[in-house]
Amino acid sequence: MKRQQHEGGGSLLFICNAWIRVKTLERGGQLMNTEEKLSVIKTFVHAYNAFDIETMMSLLHPEFEFRHISSGRTSVIASSHKEYRDFIEYGAELFSSRKLTVMDIQEVNDRITAGIVYAGVLAVDLPDGLKAGDTLKHQGCHEYTFRDGMIYRVTDIDQ
Numbered sequence: 001m002k003r004q005q006h007e008g009g010g011s012l013l014f015i016c017n018a019w020i021r022v023k024t025l026e027r028g029g030q031l032m033n034t035e036e037k038l039s040v041i042k043t044f045v046h047a048y049n050a051f052d053i054e055t056m057m058s059l060l061h062p063e064f065e066f067r068h069i070s071s072g073r074t075s076v077i078a079s080s081h082k083e084y085r086d087f088i089e090y091g092a093e094l095f096s097s098r099k100l101t102v103m104d105i106q107e108v109n110d111r112i113t114a115g116i117v118y119a120g121v122l123a124v125d126l127p128d129g130l131k132a133g134d135t136l137k138h139q140g141c142h143e144y145t146f147r148d149g150m151i152y153r154v155t156d157i158d159q
Contacts, residue, residue: 037146064152098118121134140156
């Protein structure tokens with residue numbers, strides 16, 4: 001990206017970024033650096049693995065949205081706290097244990113993409129023939145977007 005100079009000697013890019021920061025703070029927004037975002041993700045993943053639904057919910061923006069994409073198709077959408085709570089409470093009933101592991105992290109613009117590996121031991125028999133005690137495994141990525149210091153959107157993408 002080519003930087004353009006203005007009369008004061010600073011770059012236009014710097015001025016635009018400063019303006020965005022001021023407007024975000026004027027709206028009551030909270031800017032987060034990468035370390036703060038990673039700390040929230042770490043807390044969220046730890047709470048998920050521990051079935052700590054209250055902690056998970058406390059990290060979510062009031063306008064939180066969740067999407068699960070498998071084989072290129074969106075299979076789950078939760079566009080409110082209630083829908084997401086219902087979804088994760090149902091998931092907590094299905095598994096006796098689970099472990100979500102973050103393998104790698106990339107930050108692009110305001111989004112953190114985490115490569116993940118998941119393994120969960122079923123607590124109940126499922127209609128598709130899977131039995132209690134079977135282990136489900138998958139890998140993919142989670143894309144996290146933040147707003148006002150909280151997780152605004154999570155997109156769970158299976159690979």
